[in-house]
Amino acid sequence: MIAPRSLTPDVLLRIATLDDAAGLADAYIRSWDHLKPWEPDRPDSWFTAAGQRDRLTSSLERYKDGRTVPWVLVEADRIVGAITLNDLVPGPFRSASLGYWLAIDAVGRGLATRAVEAVAEIADTELRLHRIEASTLTHNEASQRVLLRNGFAQIGMAPTYLHIAGAWQDCNLYQRILNDRAPGA
Template identity: 50%
Template structure:
């Protein structure tokens, strides 16, 4: 059974975290993700590299099946103040694709972004031919707001991307 939870961030040299399980998952699906990902240094695929990523300031949620991480979602570029927005990225192990894992994961991220982080808006982007991810975003309440030419350098070339957003609420930001 798949369980969605926040990623466990390393807090000390002996503290358990999700770094080892993330490294194992990324190594397992490395070739599958290659067409959708930017160039990654070898360190990225190590527990040490994942421990660094877990402490880089973003928020992460994982989908786990037993002890294995089978999906990851990240909110990065979190901006507070009047913008109250972040960027969403995610991946799912291909063995779990088409089973609703991504939709469940994105729903949990949206809930956490609103209830725990107080965000107003989440943005996401997909390469033009990533129809599966576009379906996940549509099912999750995101709307397409445009197309950006040469938006990200993915798999060795600048790629066009469709841009999406989801407005989480219309409440005013908290006063400082």
């Protein structure tokens, strides 16, 4: 089990639980106008506790299997964001994909930068990964700054990479090499 980490004196990064379903739904509802340009189209159920519980159930099953690590950012018992390592691959690849978002009331406080920094450290020291990758829409400069501040390098641009905000969108691709350890070392 990955231990919680303080990102600031008031914000905790911890593994998501099923009890977070209502808090995640609330965070999406209050932040959807802010998040919508960066997210896939979502069904109405996405914005309900039941919809988030279904999503969390699936995500936590993948966590038990070692394929995903889902965190939430919590401030005063209120969810203000989430960050996930997806598609963890063992063996010679030792890699995962990173995704994150912040609620509107958490933007501009350095929380995304701190969360990515903490997850990169966990990926290196606890999960023993070699690299993590991330993508951003080509015009998402704020997310690109978060990645660059955390040692990610742009490795390419993928045309029509993700279906976001109702259309296929071009994305910049990034990676961070965490270490040069051999697998299993």
